[in-house]
Amino acid sequence: MIKFGLSSVFLALALVAPTAAFGQQPITNRFSADPSPHVFDGEYYVYATDDASNSGRYWDSTAWRLYASKDMRTWVDKGAPLDVTVFKWARPDAKAWAPEVAYRHGKYFFYAPVGGDKIGVAVADRPEGPFHDARSDALVDKSRDANVGAEPIDPAVFIDKDGQAYLFFGTRMPKIVKLRPDMVTLDGPIRDLAIEGFPQDDPKKKYGEAPFLHARGGTYYFSFSTGWPGQIVYATSTSPMGPFRYQGLILDYLSISTNHQAIIEHGGNTWLFYHDNLLPGGGSERRSITFAPLRYNPDGSIQEVKRPAKAVEHPVLPISGG
Template structure:
């Protein structure tokens, strides 16, 4: 009799745990504050690299490490902890902050692109998507003081590796920048160029490039998405060439009730997903943000349907 009660109690605990796990699905992806999503399908799992808003002062974006979340199905995310600090870059300023990151993989290596201090972008490398990461070159990949046309604020890196193997890095606020990367993924190849966007609506002065550049490709067309400012919409432009020029096409995500917005698009097995951050948790706000995921749909003419944020998020991907 006691054994039966014990087994039943154990079953109830398991059921409660299963229910709790299911309840964690939906938006936001974590009960920790996190922002600036960089999502990837690496080595049979989904990896989401993020800015660590939980540990900032609440008065500025002044965290000094990056957070990692891992998922098997896109809907349920495990917190893998703060996996890298700005101190890995010995050349960074003592007061350097850990801002919006990016990651990429090539030749069995994983590369982590990290804006530090607002004036430099470093790159770290690892044999595994969750690290440990080490400084790849012992110097900045992009340096405002060193590199011509690096812009006023070289932050928000994003990487696209094209079908032909050529890699591109976009970054910057107020004026978007683009530069080719060498095959080693840790050196630039050629000059930094301004990425040109044409066709902004002339009747809307708020339609401009602000920050959060992201480069993606769908059905042979290149998509450059970005935030229009502070606060900003997430909008996009398209081109037949990765270097541009890009023609403005429309809005992906409308204004959110916070001062910044930052997005990424993940394509996986014929479906697309928009990652972004928002004010979603109690106590959240401009400096305490939360990452969310919703489905993204392309129309037959190549345009993107505007994404309406949901609480449910996305269905598990098997």
Template sequence: MKIKHYFPLPFILTFMPVSAENYISTRFSADPSVHFFNNKFYVYATNDQDNSGTYWDSTDWRLFSSADLKTWQDDGSFLDISVFAWAGKTAKAWAPGAIERNGKFYFFAPVGGKQIGVAVSDKPFTGFKDPLGKALIETPRDPNAGVEPIDPMAFIDKDGQTYLYFGTRIPKVVKLKQNMQQLDGDIQDIIIQGFPEDDKKKKYGEAPYLHEHNGTYYFTFSTGWPGQIVYATGNNPLGPFTYRGVIFDYLPISTNHQAIIEKDGKSYFFYHDGSSQGGGDHKRVIGFTELHYAKDGSILPITIK
């Protein structure tokens, strides 16, 4: 499966073309959250296959796994929104996040657009339960949770502190306690410095993601609807971060959502697009390609050919 050119010519001339024919499945899925658990790669995803086709209204999450990034297994709709009884059966199951800590696996799920729940299991692919019986983060209950606390992403720093990133239009971050089920302090806004003042499109939209590379923290996100995937860097998981540039340009669909993982000396950039037959705004597929850095630590932009 090849991705067609949708980018304007000036963009193609200034960005490094990268082949990205690596799709994890032809099944419609989106919003990849990629992890390496128990010697296997796992991608937790929004289940586009079963939505209405007119909105992002699926009510469960899909899981895919691979031992080598070459052969992928569809592990099915491993978790239904009903695990969060407080959310209601018709709540929307949007872009999730996951993390492993102390032998347990934590799944962070935005439900209904106003809440983030957490489910926990002894296995990365099944058995998730809601330990709280209520939302971990909820608006307007929690000060500074924002209008839409969506797209949660968990990051454990080298000192053992866990950070949860989330939010649309204004990026948010909060520390989590060791049990991963309680906030450890106030929800903070993330400051991103240095957006080009003459480009009104260079604003935070959604899909916050943090990774560390060679001692630098890279904060990536989508600039909106449609949006570019851009990045900023800093020396602290809380920021502030300094804007550095575009990684992945606009897609011919209304959303853009990324995840980055490093394994065995290589970095991989996961994303979704609407390139599959019958695909579009609400029917997306997940692909990935290698991500590369320049000698100065900047990320080399990716285009698809």
């Protein structure tokens, strides 16, 4: 996890603004979902599924979207950093689902679920691209690779303090595989990620999708959605390979059919990014990205993020770009 100090302006805002001031306000008035947030060179970037270009009846967009901010209040639409045609092996109408980005060796690696059965990886010299295919085939391919599971989607990359990179993905059963230092080659077999201790009296508590890993101290926190609809819950381990032990709830059910999260930490502050139904005309296929503070208890457990009853009043500026 790359950490950066907060700017003096952002620090002042964080000190005086109430918790609700950062929750339930969409970062843009363009429908977007499945946030992959990062900080590169002191600027915030959120890579997203572009719900504004889908049919409105299904998640069938073919391009991804990028938003950037210097202060987490004013966000600029950077347009489409890439679409599925970057991958010559993909159908031009293949679905572009929840993306992930990782930075290493001076390069930006974009992990792209394509068509629901493959994960491609593209690379660029700058956060906004241009991106080009880093391979001549998919990084993960359901028709080629063993133990891929129902759908190789929702990639999430974690680079540990020892430099080892891990790729998480999958629906219904979480998958983990090591990445080689080049970030574009699998290093060993794809494995099931074990989660233990689900409440026996709640059959809805199970892994569904949206895997994400972050670390704090010596603890690894694995968060995910429990299904469709789903809660965001988490489990912990002393190793990124697990096994993980179920701990509890982070974000409750939404009024839409999916729930998808990512977590970033900077200067001692932690933020939960997720999507919800926040804009006029929105719904399960037309979602909006927002974020809220994520806090820990003294024992290291995560406090539930309570969504405000209504969106806060600070303005969303008109987006730039198409």
